Amino acid sequence: MTRFVVTALFVAAALLPLQAQAQGGYRSSVRPLSPSLRMQLQRGYWHAGCPASLSELRLLTVSHWGFDGSRHTGQLVVNRSVAVPLQSVFRGLYGLHWPIRHMELSDMYGPASGRPKDNDISGSFHCRQAVPSPCTGGTQSGHWSNHAHGLAIDLNPRENPYVGCGISHDPSTRGFMDRVPLRRGMVTPAVVAAFRSIGWGWGGAWSGNTKDYMHFSYNGH
Numbered sequence: 001m002t003r004f005v006v007t008a009l010f011v012a013a014a015l016l017p018l019q020a021q022a023q024g025g026y027r028s029s030v031r032p033l034s035p036s037l038r039m040q041l042q043r044g045y046w047h048a049g050c051p052a053s054l055s056e057l058r059l060l061t062v063s064h065w066g067f068d069g070s071r072h073t074g075q076l077v078v079n080r081s082v083a084v085p086l087q088s089v090f091r092g093l094y095g096l097h098w099p100i101r102h103m104e105l106s107d108m109y110g111p112a113s114g115r116p117k118d119n120d121i122s123g124s125f126h127c128r129q130a131v132p133s134p135c136t137g138g139t140q141s142g143h144w145s146n147h148a149h150g151l152a153i154d155l156n157p158r159e160n161p162y163v164g165c166g167i168s169h170d171p172s173t174r175g176f177m178d179r180v181p182l183r184r185g186m187v188t189p190a191v192v193a194a195f196r197s198i199g200w201g202w203g204g205a206w207s208g209n210t211k212d213y214m215h216f217s218y219n220g221h
Contacts, residue, residue, distance in 0.1 A: 025071060026094045028062045028087040033077070040109050041077070041125075050127035052149045057125060058083040062090035064100045067185065074103030077125040079150035082218060085198040086153075092194035099185050101156055119170070120158040122214075125150040133210040135164035152217035159185035160204070160213035179204075179213070187213055 033041070038054050046054060058080045066072045078086060093100075101120040108123040115121065130145040132138045146152035154160075161173035168177060182188055192202045201220020203212025 024095070026063045026091050027073070028060070028090060030080075030083040030087065031059045031061070033057055033059055037077070037105070040105070043109075045109055045125070046127045050148060051144050052079060052125070052127070056080055057150050060086055060090075060124075062087065063094055064090060064103060065094065065097050067099045067101050069099075072100075072103075074100060074122070075105050076103065076123065076153065077105075077108075077150060078153070079125075082151060082198075089194050089198055089200075092197070093191060096188075096190050096194070098188070098191055099156075101158075101185065118158060119172075120156060122153070122155045122157070123147075124153045131162065131169070133164040134162065134167040134169055135209055146217040146219070146221060151219075152215060154214040155187065155191075155216070156185045157214040159183065160187050162203070162210075162212045162214065164210035176213075 033054060037059060041054065041057075056079060057077050060076045060078050060083050062074055062076075064072055064074045074090075076086075100122050101118070102116045103122040107115055107121045108126075124147065126145070126147045128145055128148055130141040130143055132141045147154075157170070158173055159176050161168045161170060161176055163173075163177050166177070168174060176183070176186065179186070187202070187204060192204070195202065195216045200216050200218055203215030203217075203220075205220070206212065
């Protein structure tokens with residue numbers, strides 16, 4: 001067998017995983033923040049003193065299914081330390097055909113007038129404090145959220161509300177406070193398992209009266 005044939009076979013074998021990925025339709029990438037995205041984040045989402053610098057953040061682009069049954073491209077700003085593992089998580093969600101309603105940068109960081117009216121926006125990085133439990137009320141907890149580090153993701157917040165003591169910060173989510181039966185867009189055990197595969201925990205598994213069903217993070221908090 002000639003060296004050319006051996007080389008050709010080796011290259012073909014190496015391309016098989018890429019071909020399988022292409023056939024499945026899933027695409028993902030991780031890139032540094034562009035200058036324009038950096039400027040966009042500085043309009044209320046990042047400022048000097050935030051626990052994550054802009055250089056620590058990455059733009060994660062993934063394929064996902066929408067509520068319309070079609071393929072979409074979504075984007076999140078996440079910490080560079082978790083960007084690559086999250087590519088595999090979203091590959092798993094794509095394989096499940098689990099729908100995500102809104103996950104574009106303009107949904108999360110664009111002008112308020114142009115955001116989806118249902119506010120069912122999935123996102124990650126936001127330099128802010130953790131939101132207190134609905135049990136206690138208020139808007140400030142006094143400590144950084146994992147979102148301020150780019151180490152947490154909220155998915156379909158309308159279908160997966162933040163609840164405590166029978167109360168939600170968003171009254172429109174009341175219909176989803178009852179988690180049985182599971183309906184379209186609600187977090188399922190398979191979705192939890194996809195995040196658990198990279199060591200992330202789910203806010204729906206918190207003990208006590210407070211549950212954050214939309215929330216996944218690197219340390220479970």
